[in-house]
Amino acid sequence: MPLYRKHGKPEYTFDFQLHGRRFSGPTGTSNKRQAERILEEKRREARDQLKLAASFTAEGPMSLEIATSRYWHEVGQHLANADNYWRFLGWLLGHFGKSVTLDRITDSMVAAMVSKRRADDISNATVNRTATVPLRGIMTRAKKTWKVPVADIDWSRHLLKEPKERVREASVDEERRLLIAMRDDYTPAVRFAILTGCRRMEIVDLTWSRVDFFGRTITVTGKGEKTRILPMTNVVYELLWALKGDHSSAVFTYLAKRTSKRRNLIRGKRYPITMEGFKTAWRRYRDKSGVENFRFHDTRHTAATRTLRTGNMKVVQRMLGHEDITTTAKYAHAMIEDMRVAMDAANHTGAADPAFNSLEEKKKSA
Known part of the structure; x- marks a missing residue:
């Protein structure tokens, strides 16, 4: 029976199967009519759950709504900036609409998305981080992991150029x-x-x-x-x-x-x-x-640059907690600048050097 009362309990409990899966739980009421209505609601919810689960594993065209939901559960919620990523995915759904399928999102539509995001008067980096990169992540995962059809997008045309992060070191006097x-x-x-x-x-x-x-x-x-x-x-x-x-x-x-x-x-x-x-x-x-x-944040740059002068890139990488040493490589400018100063000091020959003057006279007479 889909509705029954447990021994000694006045409230009804629902229990039914749908496509081989069992759904059961308390209705929270002792009124049979109310319990029957709750049972029908639970059956509708169960059908929706099974439909959603089937769409998650479908191999045909996938809607953006399903794709963002699946991407969130598999990737987004585990990111360090999960709260922000949830908003980014919501913005994509609001822009494209929930029902559009990934195979219908074209280069032209992505370009329009970037244009709309730029109209919010935000930096290129913010446009990339909040719209283009999340959409690229969804479509790449859909193609390579979920094996569903997606449009062929040239992402290099849509990622906006970002200025390189500066490395600002405090001088001793500024500190x-x-x-x-x-x-x-x-x-x-x-x-x-x-x-x-x-x-x-x-x-x-x-x-x-x-x-x-x-x-x-x-x-x-x-x-x-x-x-x-x-x-x-x-x-x-x-x-x-x-x-x-x-x-x-x-x-x-x-x-x-x-x-x-x-x-x-x-x-x-x-x-x-x-x-x-x-x-x-x-x-x-x-x-x-x-x-x-x-x-x-420049205090972090200052510590890294000063440490690099007496250590090496690996030391600075571990100090800052960078996973990829290429992120640390931006501090290499300190080594290059120190090298230039050292080379200038070593190669200090000038007009006062007789050998240098002799060489200059030979060049003039040639």
């Missing part, structure tokens, strides 16, 4: 000015960033349980919840040791300047720094320092 201008309770966090190359979120989330003074290591959690272990230099050791008694769990904290019942703050007590609080303090006191054209 000094930044630290002097910074609010005292945020200064250790900024100095730690310059010394280690850690991202802002890695600094905000750092707890004492991840600081090993005996082993002189720090464990940080970066993008995608991936952890890496950093060695603790003497300078970093002294910096962290001085903060040890400030808070029971958080390494980097700020001092409440006033009591706030709304924010549960007590004046003079220390609290873990937050992302928003850190961003506000950075903007305010960086501007006060007079250091221009310097973002917080």
Whole structure:
């Protein structure tokens, strides 16, 4: 029977099979008519589930709605920026429509999509990241993994050119000015960033349980919840040791300047720094320092460039937590610049050198 009451229970339970699959559960009501209506709803839901499951594995043309749903479950939800990716996929569905099949999405339609996205007055990188790259990912997976027909798209024509990421290193004087201008309770966090190359979120989330003074290591959690272990230099050791008694769990904290019942703050007590609080303090006191054209991410560039001068690319790769060393290669400019300076110093012959003057006279007389 599709509807029955368990022994001693007044509520009805539904139990039926559809295409070899069993569906069962409580109806939540002891009224038979209501239970029958719920049973019909459950049967409709079951048919929709089976229909959706069949469309997921179909080998014929696949709708964009099914493709985005499948891509989300297999790829998107596991990405570090999953929340944003969900929005990107939603935008694609809104633009193309749910029913369009992948074999009908042409180069012309992709070009129109890029044009519409650019009209939102966003950067080329944002257009690529939020529209073109997600669509390419869906269609590539559909073709190579799901083996369903897709249109032949020349993606090189649709990916917009992006400026190369700059590598901005703070000079010693700029570092000094930044630290002097910074609010005292945020200064250790900024100095730690310059010394280690850690991202802002890695600094905000750092707890004492991840600081090993005996082993002189720090464990940080970066993008995608991936952890890496950093060695603790003497300078970093002294910096962290001085903060040890400030808070029971958080390494980097700020001092409440006033009591706030709304924010549960007590004046003079220390609290873990937050992302928003850190961003506000950075903007305010960086501007006060007079250091221009310097973002917080440039503290990471500074640490990487300085380390590369005394280490090698592999060291910097592990320090920054890059999976691909080509991402780290942008810091190679430091090695090239240092090489140029060294070569200039080594090849300092000039007009004062008799041999050089003799050579110049021979060239003139030739």
